[in-house]
Amino acid sequence: MKTNQTFKPLLRLWHWLTVFSIFGLLFTVLLRKTFLSKSANAAIIQDKLSAMSIHIDTEQALSIAKAIRAPMWEWHYIFAVILGIAILVRVIAMIKGDAKMPIFKLIESQSLEERLKNSVHLLLCLSILLIAISGAFYYYHDTLGFAKESVKWVKEFHEFLLYPIVLFVTMHIVGVIKHELTTKECIVSKMIHGDE
Numbered sequence: 359m360k361t362n363q364t365f366k367p368l369l370r371l372w373h374w375l376t377v378f379s380i381f382g383l384l385f386t387v388l389l390r391k392t393f394l395s396k397s398a399n400a401a402i403i404q405d406k407l408s409a410m411s412i413h414i415d416t417e418q419a420l421s422i423a424k425a426i427r428a429p430m431w432e433w434h435y436i437f438a439v440i441l442g443i444a445i446l447v448r449v450i451a452m453i454k455g456d457a458k459m460p461i462f463k464l465i466e467s468q469s470l471e472e473r474l475k476n477s478v479h480l481l482l483c484l485s486i487l488l489i490a491i492s493g494a495f496y497y498y499h500d501t502l503g504f505a506k507e508s509v510k511w512v513k514e515f516h517e518f519l520l521y522p523i524v525l526f527v528t529m530h531i532v533g534v535i536k537h538e539l540t541t542k543e544c545i546v547s548k549m550i551h552g553d554e
């Protein structure tokens with residue numbers, strides 16, 4: 359499938375802000391699940407203190423572990439703000455006519471390959487939008503007047519959305535590489551440098 363896509367500056371800004379923020383957010387989640395796991399670190403803290411004849415309970419150890427990983431959450435929020443800015447840039451690009459709504463690109467698809475590509479792009483954009491809305495809602499639940507317990511499902515939904523995003527990002531990257539190798543259109547270069 360050969361296309362003559364153009365990537366205007368606003369669309370490229372949206373793309374790279376989104377890439378930067380998504381990979382930053384995924385990195386902080388990876389840290390949360392591995393090196394900065396509160397339960398794993400709490401157990402290490404208890405073991406090491408116990409070896410020094412200092413005994414603390416699990417809640418105290420968890421409190422210390424949470425304090426250790428607090429800066430990681432600050433970075434998660436910073437990347438989330440960048441993602442919010444990226445979404446705003448995409449909306450502006452669509453209003454200016456520099457980008458089409460993904461659903462319209464899917465509807466206008468001519469071939470099966472084009473429909474598949476545009477479906478993945480639509481699902482990726484939808485997943486990103488949903489993870490941003492659910493994250494913002496959960497972060498501001500107090501301000502919005504919701505008790506933490508009543509919005510636990512929002513947190514679970516937010517965390518679940520990680521899986522489709524990883525899937526669709528992977529599919530997107532594989533599709534771009536395949537397209538780049540088969541059409542020689544230099545879309546990666548165009549997404550970086552523009553259409554010159």
